Amino acid sequence: MRAHPINILRMTGLLDGISLLVLLSIAMPLKYIWGIEKAVTIVGSIHGGIFSCYALAILYAAIRVRWSILWPAAAVIAAFVPFGNFLLDWQLKKALAKYKVRPFNYALLVYSIVFFSFFDLFSQLPVMSTFAASVGASSFVVGFVIGLYSLANTAGNILSGIMTDKVGPFKILMVGLLLSSGALLLYQLVDQPLVLIFVRILHGFVAGLIVPAAFTFSANTTMNDQQGKKVAFTGTFVGLAAIIGPAFSGIMASKTSVPFVFTCVALLGFSLSVLSAVFLRSYTISRKEKNTAVPASRASLFNAGVLKAYGGAFFLMFSQGVIAYLLPLHVQTLGYDSKLSGTLMSTFGIIAVLIFVLPTNRIFDLVASSHTMAIGMGLMGVSQLLISQSTTTLALYLVLGLYGVGFAFLFPSINTMLIKAVPAELRGKAYGYFYAFFSLGVVAGSSTLGWLHFDITEGFIFTSIVLLIFAAFVTFNRERNQAPMS
Incomplete structure (x- = not known):
């Protein structure tokens, strides 16, 4: 007891x-x-x-x-x-005898795990390049070390998905939390580029185990008529991690050190491991969730809905990679302080979080995922085009706000589409591939523009065209004969 x-x-x-x-x-x-x-x-x-x-x-x-x-x-x-x-x-x-105990909110713990995973990721962004340089890495190795994490993360995502379907999400969550927290402590030992490369590979791989298992756990414990709202609320914690993570690491690293920042993140991970061991261990899929599984005739890992969700994940993060790569350069070219880039990115994150947490999140259960997905992708595409033409701070803030609306529409849509397109017994593997496309999209977004030698304006316009083409594809190629979900 x-x-x-x-x-x-x-x-x-x-x-x-x-x-x-x-x-x-x-x-x-x-x-x-x-x-x-x-x-x-x-x-x-x-x-x-x-x-x-x-x-x-x-x-x-x-x-x-x-x-x-x-x-x-x-x-x-x-x-x-x-x-x-x-x-x-x-x-x-x-x-003691007067006050009753509330049932434990398992969803809150899963949300916290999702926050930890993305907080871990976003806290690296402002400090990893300078940390790599501080241990003697060349400019090539600095870029290689940053991209290496996403590539290793992709392998972890895929393995997590496969193993989640075999042994269940709880065990993979526990392994991912413990190993990720341990890997974060290894940055204390980094004193040369070769050691940093090894730690980045290990850290990226084990961190990739968490998110597919967490989203599978959440999906398998939620009724289908509430999946959209649940995923939108989960997106709130992703957005909060995107807002808090860079600020936390930037401030803490300036006052202490980068390894100390990662140690703080590790302590959060270990705390969640203890809570998960206590409260998630005995939690099982409810009978109601089992009854909402996708019919056997649609039990395919690569049906049209899944492929659209994968495409949405890839191009969502492709767009993010472009923003991370080009926006600071665009702001610098306009003659503004580099801090403006950070506040602009925070603006889009805040707008997205508001849409996730306010009653607007009900739209993701009331409107077909393909509709909201096309709207989100289209708004992000238009935003990329408008960024290239924006020359004032007001215009940039407005456009990044519009980009945040597109992001807020797209993220829950592709998650809901994936959940409804595969049966519960395949969701782990489906989410594994899904977040592998996320990781690859970030790498592809920044590296593709470098290979094509576009200038800043051309890079934004190219990305806009790619996103709008995919939005049009989703709009005019909706899956026919969708089976009703009970």
Whole structure:
């Protein structure tokens, strides 16, 4: 039987209260009266670790217990008042039988895992090139190291998909979380380019195990008439990772170091591993989900719906690769500060997140995926064209906002299309290939324009034409005779 959240809060609260008293009554006098500075360093570190556990216990109780927000607030205040934790414990003991425990929200944990996976990816963007250069990598090796992660990620995606169908998403999620977190710690050992290349290959491969398993777990535990809204909400956490990740790593790396940034991300991964081991282990596919499986006549991994979803994934990330490659150059050419590129990318991410989380996400269950997919791809194509013609900051912000709307329409559409096109027993493999196309799209987007020797304007126009052609293809080649989903 699992421990009651209030009991967990009481236990960590008492430890926090004891460590605070030791810090104030023993360690601090040792430092300021007798000059033993290590006393505060050691006890302070122990108290900080205990307080972190206590903060997590407060958060856990706030999520699981049906009580007022005043309880978590009181718990936070008690941590800073001597003997406060002991008074709170007295009240919590009386409240134990009064407040019921909410069922654990498994979806929230899966969303957090998706956030971690993309947070890991996006936190690398501002710091990896400079880190590679700092360990002696040449300009060629710097570019090679950055692309190497996506290529290794592709192999991990495919293996994850295959193994997810064989052993289930839970085991692959656990393996991916643990190995990815461990790989992030290896950056502490990087002191030369060859070691960095090895770590990037390993990190990219094991990180690729997570996302297909997470999306398969989510899809297999959701009714089909709610898949679009669920995927849109999942996209919120992808968008948040895209907004928070680069800012976090950029700020932290400037104050500490790049390996320390990755260590912080690793700690998040290990924490999610523990939570997953406790709460996702016994979670199984519901009977209702099983009854919504795709009919046997359509049980193909490469039917029209799947191929369109793969194409959408590839061209979505192809477009992202182009934006990442050309937008900073375009902004620089116009004479603006390089920081504008970051705020422009944040703008499109914020717009996408708003569409994902607001009631607008209902459209993905009310309108056919092929329609919203074509609209999203078309808006992204038009945005690429307009970026090339935009010369003012206002115009750039408006166009990137439009690009965010297109992204928000496209991402849930291709996911929903994939879910409804394959049976539950093939979703792992389908998602494995799906995210392999994601990884390849990023590499193709930036490298293709380099090979074709386009200038900035020509690169945006070329990308616009490619996206609009694919949008037209989706519009005029919708799958006929779609079987109704029960």
